[in-house]
Amino acid sequence: MQPTCVYGVPGGSLNTGWKGAKVTSQHGRMAAAKAERDTAALLDPATSPTGAVVLHDLRLPNGGGANIDHIFIVGNTVHLIDSKAWRPGFLWTVGGTTRRGMERTEGIDKDLSMGRDRLMAHFATRGITGICVDTTVVVWPSNSSKKLSLWAATNKTALLVHHRNLPGLVNRWVKNAQPANREVVEALIPLLITPPRPSGYVAAGLDF
Template sequence: MTGIPGTVIGRPGGSLVDAGWAKNAAVADIGRAGEQRTAAVLNDLARLPSGPTVLHDLRIPIPGFTANIDHVVVAGSRVTIIDSKVWRHGIYWTAAGRTRRGLEKIDFADKKTLPTAQAALRRHLDSRMTRDTVFGPNILAVWPAGDGALLTFAYRPQDAVVVHGRTLRRRLPRLTGAAPADPVIVQILSQLVNGTDA
């Protein structure tokens, strides 16, 4: 099987344009900026000679499920899901399955969207392919909002690797792989990209 050389499909932050579910327009704008920062790093990876394929803003294939997948990297038959976040400065830490920023409990940091999205994509691909797909570790790319320090070394989300935005470029190739993508996987996943007619 010959892979597809690096390609970028979709628009980062597309689901945050006119996002009525967001707390307010400023929150949606901050989230969109975080997705675009992550996308810039991912798109550079895709532009490498024989790089992977990057998809932005995918629907999670679960009827009625409203959350989206911010980014997916397909390197060979390996699929990696990446969620982008922009968080206020502080020390994020997890103990007994609960995350806090300082002493404040932070419920949004313990959401199970990434493992849910991975399970749904696995079922979706398995129902359409005869060969196995390998899923890399889910990645949570966290960018700081403002100038304060954002420390995530003690933050332990379930089923994800936390990568601070400033180290994303260096760590990404090892976490996602950098090989040309399996064209069948790309064809199936591209139908989930928001804004496509599939």
């Protein structure tokens, strides 16, 4: 049987009120969950023809209740992906500080290296070596009041990507890449937050 390439439910923990979800308002949860579902819709089709694997909505190992929105795996490369629904406008970064117009933003300059470090430690404790982990933030506008511009914005610990540019980025990830390392996939499946368990548990030879 061909292993399943898509695991988990995008935005699931936001919809179920998982205790690790930090978004509290109903509007914020709806916008964040939609952003995760929309990102998943761009990631999932890139899996089956390439052997890549994507997992949605996982616990961050030893992360104190934090979660990971998506993980996209090709070969030994693990792309940790955060989906964001941000208020639109012109975002620009100077000296590590990002503003929307002249207004300083909250959260955009957040250090996202913890996710990468915790994943690397998770793999190391399982004897999985030679893995590269990078971090990408996919940004969707939270409303249609104005244009979302990111070309002048940066984050020191992650690649900021406008959602329109995600398909091209994923194409570069999978081009000439090897299928996902199954040891890595098996190490991540138990971290999935949202039931029901995907069919990939059986396909991957796992029974938790």
